[in-house]
Amino acid sequence: MIDSFLPSLGAKVVVASSSDENHPPENITDGHTNKFWMSTGMFPQEFILRFAEPTNISAVTVDSYNVKHLKIERNTSQNANQFESVTEKEFQQTEGHLQSNAISLNGSSATHLRFIITSGYDHFVSVHRVSVQN
Amino acid sequence: MVKLRAKCLLVGDAAVGKSALSHMFHSDGTLFQKNYSMTTGVDLLMKCVHIPDSGDSVELYIMDSAGKQTLVESCEKMWGEVSLLCLVFDLTSEQSFANCSHWMERVRAHCRSLHLPGVLVGNKSDLSTRREVQASVAQEWAESQGLEYHETSAKEKENCDAPLLALARAYHSLYQERRETIQNLGPG
Ligand SMILES: Nc1nc2c(ncn2[C@@H]2O[C@H](COP(=O)(O)OP(=O)(O)O)[C@@H](O)[C@H]2O)c(=O)[nH]1
Ligand SMILES: [Mg+2]
Numbered sequence: 315m316i317d318s319f320l321p322s323l324g325a326k327v328v329v330a331s332s333s334d335e336n337h338p339p340e341n342i343t344d345g346h347t348n349k350f351w352m353s354t355g356m357f358p359q360e361f362i363l364r365f366a367e368p369t370n371i372s373a374v375t376v377d378s379y380n381v382k383h384l385k386i387e388r389n390t391s392q393n394a395n396q397f398e399s400v401t402e403k404e405f406q407q408t409e410g411h412l413q414s415n416a417i418s419l420n421g422s423s424a425t426h427l428r429f430i431i432t433s434g435y436d437h438f439v440s441v442h443r444v445s446v447q448n
Numbered sequence: 449m450v451k452l453r454a455k456c457l458l459v460g461d462a463a464v465g466k467s468a469l470s471h472m473f474h475s476d477g478t479l480f481q482k483n484y485s486m487t488t489g490v491d492l493l494m495k496c497v498h499i500p501d502s503g504d505s506v507e508l509y510i511m512d513s514a515g516k517q518t519l520v521e522s523c524e525k526m527w528g529e530v531s532l533l534c535l536v537f538d539l540t541s542e543q544s545f546a547n548c549s550h551w552m553e554r555v556r557a558h559c560r561s562l563h564l565p566g567v568l569v570g571n572k573s574d575l576s577t578r579r580e581v582q583a584s585v586a587q588e589w590a591e592s593q594g595l596e597y598h599e600t601s602a603k604e605k606e607n608c609d610a611p612l613l614a615l616a617r618a619y620h621s622l623y624q625e626r627r628e629t630i631q632n633l634g635p636g
Contacts, residue, residue: 356453357529437623
């Protein structure tokens, strides 16, 4: 299993529901946890990753803060629409350090992965890094 | 530049002036979903508030829930996740002020441990000869509940922007505080 940070897969965020220009969604895919994307209020919140080509994904690891419930959807189309659900997970709350959750995607093939944060432990949540095992 | 979004719950007894106030709030804003209330007991409207000297703004989605006791139960189901509280009473009704503590309990129970910034609004300040609640008493209770106190007259369009600006500012500070906390976090 290879742990790839997203830049090497040509992945980038194409849609995000919130934006603070000091904490843009590109911070999710830069491979570092010190920079982050922050939600700016209310739920659900979502972001969509696009891969350069269809990619088989065995698991993703999400580094975040105050995320409570996350749903993941995928598609294999060129467009960021018509998603099918893959999995969902309830995260444990952490204090003083990031949440880090590995989520199995069973080798699903995807050109887009959609991450929907349906609830949080606070008004605002942050996502620091998504990495992919393929 | 940041655009924040908050769902603001507007609650209080029937006839204290919640709907009149929300009309004032959106008179220069966007009417979001009026008369939604026929079936659900909740009106939703949106108002964008700019935070002075910052370039930042807060979109307030204001939920005007019906104050009639029979509808309270169905309203609570509609509240969902809440970001801010605007609790209103009628300055000419001691009873509506006394009931604020019940509203507070209800909202607290609904939001559990989540910290909810909010304001207490004494409305109908134009009816000064019929006033039953003194500003100092309301102010003191508001402070004990962590709410900022404002008096308004929806009828005379007096001071109606102040509570909204206070809510937007409180939410904006909360955002900055949380962002600071996140910046100082250790890795997972
Ligand atoms: N004098 C005066 N009357 C008001 C004011 N605000 C609302 N009212 C009146 O109070 C009554 C109830 O107002 P409404 O907005 O329907 O109350 P709600 O049940 O809390 O939504 C109406 O007759 C309004 O015209 C105010 O600031 N001053
Ligand atoms: Mg009303």
